[in-house]
Amino acid sequence: MVALVIALALFFDFTNGFHDTANAMATPIATGAIKPRTAVALAAVLNLVGAFLSTEVAKTVSGGIIREGSDGVQITPEIIFAGLMGAVLWNMVTWLKGLPSSSSHALFGGLIGAAVVGAGFSSVNFESLLQKVILPAVFAPVIAGLAAYVCTRLAYALTARHDPETGSKLTQKRGGFRTGQIFTSSLVALAHGTNDAQKTMGIITLVLIAAGSQAPGSGPQLWVITACALAIAIGTYAGGWRIIRTMGSGLTEVKPAQGFAAETSTASAILASSHLGFALSTTQVASGSVIGSGMGRRGTTVRWNMVGKIALGWLFTLPAAGIVGALTALLVKTGVVGVLIAAIAGTGAVLFMFFYSRKSSVSHQNAVEVEEAGQAVRFAKKKAMARARAEAKAKAQAAAKANNPKENQR
Amino acid sequence: MKWLELLTVAGATLVSAAIVVTLYSLGVRFTAIAADAQQASPGVKRSVAYVCFGLCGLAVCFGLYLIIPYFSK
Numbered sequence A: 001m002v003a004l005v006i007a008l009a010l011f012f013d014f015t016n017g018f019h020d021t022a023n024a025m026a027t028p029i030a031t032g033a034i035k036p037r038t039a040v041a042l043a044a045v046l047n048l049v050g051a052f053l054s055t056e057v058a059k060t061v062s063g064g065i066i067r068e069g070s071d072g073v074q075i076t077p078e079i080i081f082a083g084l085m086g087a088v089l090w091n092m093v094t095w096l097k098g099l100p101s102s103s104s105h106a107l108f109g110g111l112i113g114a115a116v117v118g119a120g121f122s123s124v125n126f127e128s129l130l131q132k133v134i135l136p137a138v139f140a141p142v143i144a145g146l147a148a149y150v151c152t153r154l155a156y157a158l159t160a161r162h163d164p165e166t167g168s169k170l171t172q173k174r175g176g177f178r179t180g181q182i183f184t185s186s187l188v189a190l191a192h193g194t195n196d197a198q199k200t201m202g203i204i205t206l207v208l209i210a211a212g213s214q215a216p217g218s219g220p221q222l223w224v225i226t227a228c229a230l231a232i233a234i235g236t237y238a239g240g241w242r243i244i245r246t247m248g249s250g251l252t253e254v255k256p257a258q259g260f261a262a263e264t265s266t267a268s269a270i271l272a273s274s275h276l277g278f279a280l281s282t283t284q285v286a287s288g289s290v291i292g293s294g295m296g297r298r299g300t301t302v303r304w305n306m307v308g309k310i311a312l313g314w315l316f317t318l319p320a321a322g323i324v325g326a327l328t329a330l331l332v333k334t335g336v337v338g339v340l341i342a343a344i345a346g347t348g349a350v351l352f353m354f355f356y357s358r359k360s361s362v363s364h365q366n367a368v369e370v371e372e373a374g375q376a377v378r379f380a381k382k383k384a385m386a387r388a389r390a391e392a393k394a395k396a397q398a399a400a401k402a403n404n405p406k407e408n409q410r
Numbered sequence B: 001m002k003w004l005e006l007l008t009v010a011g012a013t014l015v016s017a018a019i020v021v022t023l024y025s026l027g028v029r030f031t032a033i034a035a036d037a038q039q040a041s042p043g044v045k046r047s048v049a050y051v052c053f054g055l056c057g058l059a060v061c062f063g064l065y066l067i068i069p070y071f072s073k
Helices: A002-031 A036-053 A077-097 A103-119 A126-159 A176-210 A222-238 A241-250 A256-276 A282-296 A304-333 A336-358 A364-379 A382-402 B003-034 B042-067
Strands: none
Touching: A002 A036, A002 A077, A002 A103, A002 A176, A002 A222, A002 A241, A002 A256, A002 A282, A002 A336, A036 A176, A036 A222, A077 A103, A077 A176, A077 A241, A077 A304, A077 A336, A103 A126, A103 A176, A103 A304, A126 A256, A126 A282, A126 B003, A176 A222, A176 A256, A176 A282, A176 B003, A241 A282, A241 A304, A256 A282, A256 B003, A256 B042, A282 A304, A304 A336, B003 B042
16 A cells, blocks of 8 residues: 555655746747757756755645644654545646646645545634635735736846937847746756655655654654655656646747746745745646736736636646545445556546646647747847738647648748 | 735835846946937947946846845855
8 A cells, every 4th residue: 555655645746846847947948948848858957956955844744634633633654645646636637628726725625635535524614724724825926926027027127128328229139048947947846856856755754654664753754855846847847738838838928038037936926935835736726927027018918718727727736636545445445456546547537638738739839839830920120020910820729620730931 | 814914025126137237238228329320438438348247247146146045045
């Protein structure tokens, strides 16, 4: 059972990594600052480094939401198994839909569902739930969005160049932001590593302690840290191209200066929150930043129906993962056969979604379309801009339908 | 409820992001000016730009220094 849970936890880490590549790398890919392949490789390495940098967060992540001990529920490997199952399946579903959703919320949801089945509703600490999950979910996008809005305004105001005599616009020369994006997106990837790999480390340590093979109160062991770091790095490298597409071009059009502002806000929000102890979800921060930077530049439209879809996804994350977690917990309760059924059903569901996704695959090849479209717009003259944009959009749609990469002519 | 922490996080995010973006934008702007055709002292502008980029890098490094527990022990 312990081995099964560890395997599932590592797989969760993998889905977490590939779900969240988009947070760091969607905007630089969209503006063409980094080539897609290089971007995911960079993100993978930085996630690996980040996972080793800090292990302070590891134990505090899921603590407190479920009442442990005498008046609540004893955390057993079975409950963790059920919780993880919920989280992994929900992660796969949102990936299939291309929705950026919080992996940590999926994990919380799964654990809550499992705990409710295990010990009833009294085992869930609703005040802690409100404080750790629901409020941050509301404020994370707002804080990051506000910061990104202000920063985008700042960046454009500071680099706007007018001729002092005639007042006409000069060449703006904002190419420098593209180079800057490489650094800021790296920072986001690093922050993600320090944050998200910790959750899995915490879970595995929890299982080891519950199974009695590790002393209570001790930190994660080295092999646990290494395995988690590797799992999240591999996941990141695999790249959730569907979500990258949503974040990079589905929400708003991203220009280098905007991307720079959004990434800076994301990085500072994540780092500030994990340092000051009010944990925010990476995904929600990143989505908020992209929306905020979209609102900050004049002449950009934010696609609010896409925003609505994402918000709806966030709303469903907790209950959906919870239901799957609860069902799995019910199965597991029946004994060894139940565990086997749950494991096989889970694997089957994951495989089904994987093969279903092959039908309309989104890979680095057609995520490139985003970059080329962005460049076509960048170099076009102002009058031709709208036309180029419409063309690029039509082309992207056609390419998505035809499912093979096409060249964009300038 | 941890309203104070929420406010701190919001403030810290806004301030740090604004500092980094301001410095970098100034750097970009000075680079642009230095590259203009008729320019009195492109060398000075260029070095100011580099100073801005450097300060921006320092700000980021300081942030990392604060966050990584290895240093603050």
